[in-house]
Amino acid sequence: MEIVSIVGARPQFIKAALVSKKLREKGIKEILVHTGQHYDFNMSDVFFRELGLLEPDYYLGIGSGNHGEQTGKMLIEIEKVLLKEKPDIVIVYGDTNSTLAGALTAAKLHIPVAHVEAGLRSYNKDMPEEINRVLTDHISTFLFAPTKTAVENLHKEGISKGVYQVGDVMFDVALESIKMVDEEKVLVKYGLKPKEFILATIHRAENTDVRENLINIWNALNEIASYGDKIIFPIHPRTKKALNEVGIDINFRNENLLLTEPVSYFEMLALEKNAKLIITDSGGVQKEGYFWGTPCVIPRNETEWIELVEIGFNKLAGNKSEEIIKCSLEILNGEKQYNLIEHFYGKGDASDKIVFYIIHPQK
Ligand code: UD1
Ligand code: UDP
Structure with missing residues (x-):
């Protein structure tokens, strides 16, 4: 059996890590395709290194762009790979433009699509991710749903064939990875003490591209920091750019608001686990907080989790x-x-189940 796995953005490197490893352990030939949606060292390479992902077999180098441009370029390049490799299955993860491009290209070539993280819904079609995940689910053959809610969401849309509730691959990866994290070292590096700081991440389009929302969030973080707790804010490149574009000088901020470049996954796990509160619009981070018992405030109107x-x-x-x-x-x-x-989110064995069902699909 030959499988093409398609990744491209930060959370997908994390989601793919154990599935990829376990497919290979079972002797399955996996061809890893990186679309290049994320390309900075700290948005891409660092995750390959930490998580032991093998070098991609194809790096498509698509980069940033408007949705149509970015997705369109991916379709063109992924098609070339699939025509050459002729895989039995294509695996896609999550809800980014790389997900939709991978699924659409495969489906048009009549190659079965396996969607990891199927069935999540915010029911907000203004989100690019909602469009990506709904369309991907409707053209997938294997729908690996992380939760009961995700399964029910699929049933509501008339999808029941090929749906497997397997748990969350991010839980598997977090449990494996935390064993390798030197939490104290991370806290010392950033000058933080356990349960005496707040962690913040923001990158959702509705928060970065809507001027008023971005300013509101920036003001809120500064206000909360003024009450005395340090806030560590690893800033997504999109958010840094957007703050600059709305005329906010990030150098003028409360002294307790600590800005850093995006941190590595291992560092992020240490920060999430030791924070007393997380403020995030990230899908992955709000759930990882729960893995460690750290509650989140989500600056959004709806959530998939x-x-x-x-x-x-x-x-x-x-x-x-x-x-x-x-x-x-x-x-x-x-x-x-x-x-x-x-x-x-399961028992930390979602990736084993996914590999099992790929090899032994249920009729
Ligand atoms: C994408 C996904 C989002 C996911 C997020 C994870 C889509 C539509 N969105 O959002 O669902 O939650 O990834 O982080 O697929 N940039 C850099 N360096 C990089 C990558 C991006 O500077 O390595 C900057 C560029 O200015 C780019 C902007 O970030 O235009 C946005 O990047 P893009 O991949 O389009 O979307 P994300 O906001 O990262
Ligand atoms: N993450 C990271 N460093 C950071 C911010 C996030 O390693 O500076 C990890 C985080 O632990 C989680 C994943 O990236 O596993 C979430 O990605 P992101 O927030 O970019 O996207 P989303 O989950 O919202 O799609």
């Missing part, structure tokens, strides 16, 4: 400063103990 909001662990705050500050203070000042016993 709704179960964590439903149990009151994470809070959706929208994009207004006051609400982001209020939700953050509620968590910082609250004494609520959360029930973390419930395993929404």
Whole structure:
């Protein structure tokens, strides 16, 4: 059996790490394709190094661009690879433009698509990710859903064949990786103490490209920092650029707001685990917070990981400063103990299950 796996953006390198390793352990020939959607060292190479991913067999070098341009270039280049390699299955991850391009190219060539992280929905079609994930699900043969909610979402859209609830591959990778992280070293590097700081990440288009939302979030972070806790904010290149474009000089900020370049995955795990609060619009980060028992305030109006909001662990705050500050203070000042016993994301064996079902599809 020959498989082409398609990755391109930061979270996809992480999601693919164990599936790739386990496919190869089973003797399956895997051809790894990197679209080049993310290309900076700290958005791409660092993850290959830390997670032991092999060098991509094809690096397409697509880079940044408008959605049509970026996705279109990917379609052209991925098609060349698939025509040459003629794989039995194409695996795609998550909901980026690399996901949709990989799935669409394969489906048009009648190659079965396996979608890892199928069935997630925000029900907000203004999000490019929502379009990518809905379309990908509807042309996939294997739909590897992380949660019960994801399975139900697929059923609501009439998709039941090929759906497997396997758990979350990010949980598998986080559990494996945390063993290799020197948490103390990371905290010392950034001048932080366990449970005495806040971690923030922002990159969602609705927050970076809508001027008012970006300013609101920036103001909220500065205000929260002024109450005394340090906030470490590894800044996504998109966000750095957007802050500059709206005329915010990031050098003028509260002294407790610590800006860094994007950090490595191992560093990120250490920061998430030791933070007392995370403020993030990232899909991956809000869930990883839960793995370590660190609650999140999400500056969005909806989330795909709704179960964590439903149990009151994470809070959706929208994009207004006051609400982001209020939700953050509620968590910082609250004494609520959360029930973390419930395993929404499986047992850390999602990647084993995916490889099993790829080899033994259910009829
Ligand atoms: C993409 C995904 C998003 C995912 C995120 C993970 C889409 C539509 N969006 O968003 O779902 O959550 O990745 O991080 O696929 N840039 C650099 N260096 C890089 C990469 C990007 O400077 O290595 C800058 C460029 O200015 C680029 C901008 O970031 O225009 C946005 O990059 P892009 O890949 O288009 O989208 P993301 O916001 O990263
Ligand atoms: N991440 C990282 N360094 C950072 C920010 C995020 O290693 O500076 C990791 C994070 O731990 C998670 C993944 O990147 O595993 C999430 O990616 P991102 O937030 O870019 O995208 P999303 O999950 O929202 O699609």
